[in-house]
Amino acid sequence: MYISLTDLFKIGIGPSSSHTVGPMRAARRFLVELSEADRSKISRVRVELFGSLAHTGHGHATDVALQLGMAGELPDFVATEKIPDMIAAIARETKLLLLGERAIKFQPLTDIRFNLKDLLPLHSNAMTFRAYADEAMQTLVAERTMYSIGGGFVVDEDEAFVGSPRGGEAQVPHPFDSMKTLLAIAQDKQLSLAALLRANEHALRGDAATTEFLERVIDTFFRCIDRGLSTRGTLPGGLNVSRRAPDILVQLKTERGQRGIAPHKVLDWVSVYAIAVNEENAAGGRVVTAPTNGAAGVVPAVLRYAQDFCEIDRDGLHDFLLVASAVGALCKLNASISGAEVGCQGEVGSAAAMAAAGLAAALGASNEQIENAAEIALEHHLGMTCDPIGGLVQIPCIERNAMGAVKAISATSLAMRGDGTHRISLDQAIDTMRRTGADMQAKYKETSQGGLALAQVEC
Numbered sequence: 001m002y003i004s005l006t007d008l009f010k011i012g013i014g015p016s017s018s019h020t021v022g023p024m025r026a027a028r029r030f031l032v033e034l035s036e037a038d039r040s041k042i043s044r045v046r047v048e049l050f051g052s053l054a055h056t057g058h059g060h061a062t063d064v065a066l067q068l069g070m071a072g073e074l075p076d077f078v079a080t081e082k083i084p085d086m087i088a089a090i091a092r093e094t095k096l097l098l099l100g101e102r103a104i105k106f107q108p109l110t111d112i113r114f115n116l117k118d119l120l121p122l123h124s125n126a127m128t129f130r131a132y133a134d135e136a137m138q139t140l141v142a143e144r145t146m147y148s149i150g151g152g153f154v155v156d157e158d159e160a161f162v163g164s165p166r167g168g169e170a171q172v173p174h175p176f177d178s179m180k181t182l183l184a185i186a187q188d189k190q191l192s193l194a195a196l197l198r199a200n201e202h203a204l205r206g207d208a209a210t211t212e213f214l215e216r217v218i219d220t221f222f223r224c225i226d227r228g229l230s231t232r233g234t235l236p237g238g239l240n241v242s243r244r245a246p247d248i249l250v251q252l253k254t255e256r257g258q259r260g261i262a263p264h265k266v267l268d269w270v271s272v273y274a275i276a277v278n279e280e281n282a283a284g285g286r287v288v289t290a291p292t293n294g295a296a297g298v299v300p301a302v303l304r305y306a307q308d309f310c311e312i313d314r315d316g317l318h319d320f321l322l323v324a325s326a327v328g329a330l331c332k333l334n335a336s337i338s339g340a341e342v343g344c345q346g347e348v349g350s351a352a353a354m355a356a357a358g359l360a361a362a363l364g365a366s367n368e369q370i371e372n373a374a375e376i377a378l379e380h381h382l383g384m385t386c387d388p389i390g391g392l393v394q395i396p397c398i399e400r401n402a403m404g405a406v407k408a409i410s411a412t413s414l415a416m417r418g419d420g421t422h423r424i425s426l427d428q429a430i431d432t433m434r435r436t437g438a439d440m441q442a443k444y445k446e447t448s449q450g451g452l453a454l455a456q457v458e459c
């Protein structure tokens with residue numbers, strides 16, 4: 001399977017790609033893929049959530065996402081400002097407009113069931129949809145189980161065996177399944193990684209559509225940063241976490257140009273960009289999976305840093321994203337980008353590796369230095385657990401993205417001090433992430449039952 005730029009960077013809504021974007025797509029897909037005859041029979045729909053979706057689904061707005069998906073909404077197009085009213089109307093009227101066409105009875109509190117006891121065997125993020133022909137739910141029309149496998153990717157039971165959605169067999173001129181292969185092809189063709197990856201993406205959808213997509217992603221990233229930098233208030237969910245980005249921005253602007261400002265304070269700009277994105281994500285705003293929503297702040301923060309502080313032009317930003325997406329694809333293909341599967345090393349760790357490689361490419365690093373940058377960034381996130389307090393993508397997630405972005409920049413800088421020669425390869429680091437994730441106890445994988453999630457916080 002070739003995981004392309006558009007697979008990896010999905011424009012969607014917060015707070016979670018696996019718990020919000022994935023379930024929304026799954027709910028819509030369940031209904032869309034029924035025959036018209038079956039769909040016309042439906043009077044009720046029930047959803048059962050398992051594993052991490054059941055344990056942290058409330059905090060991650062999985063219930064909201066499911067209702068939106070059943071109403072026919074898509075994460076990349078839903079008007080985020082209208083969501084609260086839509087959800088309130090469903091609860092008030094106990095009616096849901098199936099795919100936006102026909103009202104059926106729906107009671108969110110009982111028709112979405114959080115099964116905290118059972119786990120389905122194929123993946124922790126499982127959901128079973130059942131559609132009934134009668135309001136008493138005696139006559140089953142259809143039943144289907146789907147899995148949200150991270151980064152907004154959704155698979156059904158058949159697809160879960162091969163680990164990818166059907167239709168992913170796209171043909172590209174330079175297929176690769178490891179960084180070793182990618183570097184060898186680039187060496188053979190005498191191409192930079194960005195040029196090679198651009199050729200692949202152009203083969204999939206043409207030059208103009210690829211450029212248009214890259215521009216749309218950059219635009220969504222930067223709009224998200226700007227919204228986060230200018231929005232005050234308290235994040236939803238009950239932890240009473242205040243949005244910090246606007247106040248930090250005021251401080252940074254005040255200090256700008258002053259004498260005696262410590263050089264390291266440039267890193268506060270990087271942090272505030274990441275914090276702005278993740279505060280937007282926690283508030284259910286428009287974000288891009290990079291590679292997930294929980295880790296959505298790292299790549300845009302470093303990309304904005306590249307533009308604002310390294311004077312990287314638009315072509316350079318495109319190179320950044322092309323190379324970052326390949327690193328993210330390798331993390332997904334050979335390990336996981338799901339906190340529920342391998343912990344936060346798969347989310348913020350993968351994001352940091354992507355950002356480090358992207359920045360190195362934009363700064364003109366050699367292919368070997370790019371690989372080294374990604375490896376350093378990932379290596380120093382290995383073992384990181386997923387332990388969000390209250391199941392909300394807020395503590396430690398928001399600051400964790402800031403730290404991931406700062407580490408990514410340091411990794412790039414360090415890699416570019418050398419010639420790319422190093423001892424542990426990116427492929428080895430990714431494989432280590434996979435094995436470490438497999439060894440990690442379930443309570444550290446997005447269940448909010450271990451680690452920092454057990455800390456008492458004053459609300």
Ligand code: SF4
Nearest residue numbers: 294339344347386397
């Ligand atoms: S701790 Fe990391 S993996 Fe877990 S929800 Fe937060 S950002 Fe995602």
